[in-house]
Amino acid sequence: MILEGGTIHTADPALPRVRALPIDDRGRITRGVEAWEGETSAVSTERINLDGRTIIPGFVDAHVHFLSWALDRLRVDVRDAPTGAAALELIAERAAADRAAGTDGTWLIAAGWTEAMLAELNDPAAALDAATGGRPAAVWARDRHALWLGGAALAQLGGDAIRREDAAWATPLPEPTRAERQRAVALGQQEAHRLGLTGIHDFERRGGRRTWQELDEQDRVTLRVASALSAEHLDAIDQLEMIAGFGSEHVRIAAVKGFLDGTVGARTAHMLEPYDDGGLGMDLLPTDDLIEVIRRSAALGLPVALHAIGDAAVRSALDALERTRANWADLAETHGRPPRIEHAQLIHPADLGRFAELGVIASMQPVHAAEDRAAAQAAWGTRCSGAYAWRPLVESGATLAFGTDAPISPLDPIATLAAAVAVPLLPGHEVDVATALTAMTVTPSSIVGLDRRVGRLAPGHFADLVVLDRDPFETPPEELAAIQVVATMVGGRWVHGHPPW
Numbered sequence: 001m002i003l004e005g006g007t008i009h010t011a012d013p014a015l016p017r018v019r020a021l022p023i024d025d026r027g028r029i030t031r032g033v034e035a036w037e038g039e040t041s042a043v044s045t046e047r048i049n050l051d052g053r054t055i056i057p058g059f060v061d062a063h064v065h066f067l068s069w070a071l072d073r074l075r076v077d078v079r080d081a082p083t084g085a086a087a088l089e090l091i092a093e094r095a096a097a098d099r100a101a102g103t104d105g106t107w108l109i110a111a112g113w114t115e116a117m118l119a120e121l122n123d124p125a126a127a128l129d130a131a132t133g134g135r136p137a138a139v140w141a142r143d144r145h146a147l148w149l150g151g152a153a154l155a156q157l158g159g160d161a162i163r164r165e166d167a168a169w170a171t172p173l174p175e176p177t178r179a180e181r182q183r184a185v186a187l188g189q190q191e192a193h194r195l196g197l198t199g200i201h202d203f204e205r206r207g208g209r210r211t212w213q214e215l216d217e218q219d220r221v222t223l224r225v226a227s228a229l230s231a232e233h234l235d236a237i238d239q240l241e242m243i244a245g246f247g248s249e250h251v252r253i254a255a256v257k258g259f260l261d262g263t264v265g266a267r268t269a270h271m272l273e274p275y276d277d278g279g280l281g282m283d284l285l286p287t288d289d290l291i292e293v294i295r296r297s298a299a300l301g302l303p304v305a306l307h308a309i310g311d312a313a314v315r316s317a318l319d320a321l322e323r324t325r326a327n328w329a330d331l332a333e334t335h336g337r338p339p340r341i342e343h344a345q346l347i348h349p350a351d352l353g354r355f356a357e358l359g360v361i362a363s364m365q366p367v368h369a370a371e372d373r374a375a376a377q378a379a380w381g382t383r384c385s386g387a388y389a390w391r392p393l394v395e396s397g398a399t400l401a402f403g404t405d406a407p408i409s410p411l412d413p414i415a416t417l418a419a420a421v422a423v424p425l426l427p428g429h430e431v432d433v434a435t436a437l438t439a440m441t442v443t444p445s446s447i448v449g450l451d452r453r454v455g456r457l458a459p460g461h462f463a464d465l466v467v468l469d470r471d472p473f474e475t476p477p478e479e480l481a482a483i484q485v486v487a488t489m490v491g492g493r494w495v496h497g498h499p500p501w
């Protein structure tokens, strides 16, 4: 197959643009057209005219919770409700629809509430019961770090109506069935391709890896899924002898995730200086334990991905990585699997340069800047000069990887691109299109060991790419959000938008 007649950005410094992209029947790019012209033996003669459209490498979301996101798509989402009452109305509508359809025999699970919505309600548990007509119900907070239960649910489980962090995650909600999981993820995968994604880094806590493997056994996985294991399972990982890269062409183990703190919205992010109320947030992984997690992970051949949002959490992660550098340097340098800090939402100015010095990836979610603006400014005030500091990090020499943390933000790479370039928390924190695209294609491919397989449209690489209706490099920042994904290809196969277009 030969793709031609448009703008083709390869992200390959040796040949950043080509006039045509030849793909062989194993789904690999054979070589740039300048070398290829006049030599058609390696590729079929199928020619696809892009009609002026643009090709770039496929998007890889560096941080998602895919099963949660995929299940949420099929559930009530109250995130856009303007008030708590409006959120309850959406829940009541779904409860009524389920009742009419006879599908109300299970719990009603919803997501998307914010602290502001909840603050309006005198008795959140009773309000939820009133909305569902007494059906057991649980609603996840938009940031997924808290859970709101109705009275009927509490009658079964006991305990508090509002639970945070571990207490929320440990709540034994009814598990989705195997069929529900598989259906949600398969439908979610189609949607991900429609949005232009060819890969994800999946940080799902429970059920996600199992679902991917079940689908992979049936040859139904077309995304490239890099899956993070949980630090609490290090003993099991050791016993099972899984190293980074374990898995298949489509589903592989990539990292060990550890949690250092909570979130800005709930003021559980761990801070160097107190919040207004005098609290410092939550310190979930004391230094000694953190060092142990990094050492053990590295010894097992796995890089760490450390959730750190407050400036104290970020510093603690950097300190621990500095002290363990000898343990993970080989994994990072020889095997291309550097450690990463997830979110890094608030960085103390003294720590900014340490990402580059240490070679730690800053794995950030640009859309969070707009979504968190009010909460961040209220919680951190003038400290926000170090918040969502994409460009200062790049200027210090650090490498960024961009994602969405879906379902916390929408799983939409075009929205991420637009936010990174045009909607920073503070003016001056935005990045240019090239930097943003690198953080969404090349970097998330290379840091999970796929450097020589995907991420660039270079000879020998799999043809993982997207066709866009226009060239992002020629699009004004305020119009980036309007870019349309026309088609998506993984390994030489169209997974969305088969031509002719």
Ligand SMILES: [Zn+2]
Binding pocket: 307, 342, 343
């Ligand atoms: Zn996180």
Ligand SMILES: [Zn+2]
Binding pocket: 063, 064, 065, 203, 405
């Ligand atoms: Zn996450």
